[in-house]
Amino acid sequence: MAAVKPLSPLEIAEVLAKLQAVFLLSEESVVRDFMPSLGLGRNRTWLDRYLPLTGLDERSKNELLADGLSLEVVFALPGLAVAERHHLLDLFKTLRLGKNKQSELYSLIRDVCRMQGLSVGALLQQPELAEILAGAELTSTQKAERCKEALMRLRYPRFSRAQQAFHDLLKEAGVPPTLRISPSPFFNSEEVSIAFSFKSEKEFRHCLGVLQRLDAEGVIEKLVQLP
Template structure:
């Protein structure tokens, strides 16, 4: 790293708005402040001179924020030699962070964005993604990289684990207004990772197919009635919202499902016989399962199953 000089610096001379070498995001200072109040700063922040009277932060961003908040005016700092290249300065800060903690998804995205200034995509994928605890694949790079460009509240939700990082990255495919609507929907209904992606994917496909904005159907009366229904709990609202969007996205499949369920009800097969359709009606293989306790049960179930072939409505569904 070259020579490092230790010196008392006026905190005002350290530019806390200059985050050229900073990757830290999504933190609280409460515990750190208590520690500094009790034992002081054991590890001086590392800075680098950027002009005659100003310094940039390399390591110790949170420590400096706490000192500023506490009204500390002067602080002993480690000052990097000015001959060190910008790339190596950034790597110093990065490896310092990686040596004592795991970065959150947004910090990994910030890191990748800053590494792009110095390295090719291939080098980032092969060398740096594994260092960040990520698989060395371009698909991973494409999933993580966009996160740093999201609104602060979405990034905070990713850090807190309320929004899946992959789902959050997809929000950048929408306008600011539509992004806000989708984020609010995901936040209120607290969907799982897979369901978050389902909601976003279906919304995107509907908007693209119909040439409309997300607000055109997320503000629809039917959806608002679901969200404001006080008789429904959050999981129930979530299931109905998913069905609402699936119905818009796949109207033919939803109609086929409803028709099949109605015909199955009319067949009156009882509780011991289970008749299921192909998943999403993509295929032509139906399934019948049944349980029996004795030979009489077996005979009765077989009679019910045999009667299905004479049902005109069921025949219409099967044969199209």
């Protein structure tokens, strides 16, 4: 027996809307008697989230029917102007993101737009992001990674500056790849982690020597004091 294909978010929205508009059922009845069979339980919040989807423009509705968008993005669409929706849909199509990565990237875009008072379109037209998206030599995966990095710098400018300064210090000090020095997450403490690997006593002593040199040159002190 063939598996039944799950309903797309738009199909669920249309079912809920028809139960009220065509069959004249009350919200209480829809929530109590029908939403559980749609996999939504009896939480009225889902009704408020799904119903606005029926008012989307045709292109956005078609994207919902394809069921390739994360629910976070789906429920954000009604709150955006048509042009803004299309900018977002074009972006996800270009980057070919899975649903989890869509949600992650959308959260960054939403936050940066709020912080800078920008529309989605204006944000994506900023030079760094526009250059990434137009890069013919980049794969969709590379574009997605670079877009995320650029948005992270915009969303967390202080953290990004500290991260870059940390990286620059290590590079200038000539730290070898066998020695891994890492800051605390988001630089929320002065703690610095150090790990190294070795295959011989000679390599072990070399790593210790590098650490002693970094300490003598004041690099360790600078790393601890960041940001």
